[in-house]
Amino acid sequence: MNKELKFDEQVNVTKPKLPPFQSYVEKIKSVWDSNWLTNNGPIHEEFKQKLKTYLNSENIELFVNGHLALETALKTLGGKGEVITTPFTFASTIHAITNAGLKPVFCDIEPENFNIDSSLLEQHITEHTKAIVAVHVFGYPCDVYKIEEISKKYNLKVIYDAAHAFGVTVNGKSITDFGDLSMFSMHATKVFHSIEGGILSFKNRDLAETLKSMKNFGINSHNDDIEMIGTNAKLNEFQAAMGLINLKSIDEEISKRKKIYSIYIRHLKDIKEIAYQAELENIAHNYSYFPILVENNKLRDFLFEEVKKYNLNLRKYFYPLCNDFSCYDYDSKQTPVAKDISDRILALPMYSDLKEEAIVKIIKIIEHETNIFNKKMLSVLY
Numbered sequence: 325m326n327k328e329l330k331f332d333e334q335v336n337v338t339k340p341k342l343p344p345f346q347s348y349v350e351k352i353k354s355v356w357d358s359n360w361l362t363n364n365g366p367i368h369e370e371f372k373q374k375l376k377t378y379l380n381s382e383n384i385e386l387f388v389n390g391h392l393a394l395e396t397a398l399k400t401l402g403g404k405g406e407v408i409t410t411p412f413t414f415a416s417t418i419h420a421i422t423n424a425g426l427k428p429v430f431c432d433i434e435p436e437n438f439n440i441d442s443s444l445l446e447q448h449i450t451e452h453t454k455a456i457v458a459v460h461v462f463g464y465p466c467d468v469y470k471i472e473e474i475s476k477k478y479n480l481k482v483i484y485d486a487a488h489a490f491g492v493t494v495n496g497k498s499i500t501d502f503g504d505l506s507m508f509s510m511h512a513t514k515v516f517h518s519i520e521g522g523i524l525s526f527k528n529r530d531l532a533e534t535l536k537s538m539k540n541f542g543i544n545s546h547n548d549d550i551e552m553i554g555t556n557a558k559l560n561e562f563q564a565a566m567g568l569i570n571l572k573s574i575d576e577e578i579s580k581r582k583k584i585y586s587i588y589i590r591h592l593k594d595i596k597e598i599a600y601q602a603e604l605e606n607i608a609h610n611y612s613y614f615p616i617l618v619e620n621n622k623l624r625d626f627l628f629e630e631v632k633k634y635n636l637n638l639r640k641y642f643y644p645l646c647n648d649f650s651c652y653d654y655d656s657k658q659t660p661v662a663k664d665i666s667d668r669i670l671a672l673p674m675y676s677d678l679k680e681e682a683i684v685k686i687i688k689i690i691e692h693e694t695n696i697f698n699k700k701m702l703s704v705l706y
């Protein structure tokens with residue numbers, strides 16, 4: 325290793341953004357006056373209104389986290405059946421589907437943007453198919469128009485795991501415009517956060533009452549009876565306060581990340597073993613992550629291990645694939661593209677206060693260790 329490149333402090337892939345301490349304290353002060361801590365309090369309501377405007381969505385409901393929001397959304401489908409989804413996602417997507425009593429059917433992904441391959445969707449549709457659960461991986465929108473076309477043709481619901489896609493637009497339209505329902509995660513490590521939190525944005529306004537009831541033990545506003553099996557997934561006032569403050573600076577946050585993205589690609593161009601995602605036309609991206617695709621699995625694993633000596637923690641994100649988890653009985657052989665991507669993917673640090681100096685250092689470390697790897701491979705050959 326090259327000692328000069330070592331970071332003094334641990335550098336991770338994400339770093340939660342905290343607003344100025346005083347601004348948070350001021351926002352939560354009213355909780356001590358109102359004594360209203362959770363259950364649709366005034367800060368929750370203010371947050372909800374502001375999110376409707378920002379996401380350009382008429383119907384949203386807030387949840388304690390993204391996972392329970394997604395699980396609740398899936399339960400509104402009612403009954404058993406199959407959903408077509410991707411293995412290249414966070415464990416949450418597949419657990420939510422399974423916990424909702426549905427069976428995930430894995431469709432392979434596109435090698436360019438790592439999203440579900442819409443050209444393969446139809447071959448997975450059976451009489452049991454209820455919905456398509458697609459993920460806007462790393463904030464890059466799925467093939468939303470094709471997915472809409474297929475869902476109409478077969479009368480399927482479309483639920484987007486938009487956990488990574490807060491603030492993204494397609495042809496100037498909010499990402500919430502696509503699908504029946506979209507879930508956003510507001511976890512501390514996401515682009516936009518409320519400590520923990522989840523948002524469901526949906527088209528059918530009648531769902532609002534159902535979702536409100538489901539996240540509050542099935543309790544409803546019209547009678548004493550409990551008509552459905554609910555859960556507890558309410559967002560509290562302290563989360564809403566954090567979200568409201570962070571929402572004020574979200575555009576600034578995204579533009580800082582855009583700069584970081586451009587610094588990365590400027591420097592990475594010279595390393596031929598590394599590929600990265602190009603900017604897409606007509607998409608306003610949120611630069612939620614900076615994934616790279618390494619030439620082969622051996623080099624990926626080598627880099628992942630070796631960079632730790634520099635106090636640099638990269639992430640194999642997403643690895644392993646969900647259809648390789650031992651808690652389930654599926655097989656990644658059926659999704660060869662996803663398997664290949666998952667074996668070569670590596671996420672680099674991406675957060676707004678990442679300095680140019682640090683980015684340059686990260687790239688030098690990768691370059692240096694790639695050269696060491698290549699020399700090793702050569703010595704094995706000869």
Ligand SMILES: *Cc1c(COP(=O)(O)O)cnc(C)c1O
Nearest residue numbers: 389390391414416487509510511
């Ligand atoms: C973060 C994440 C979730 C879960 O969101 P939480 O708010 O952490 O519960 C679901 N799906 C994906 C793809 C995620 O990255």
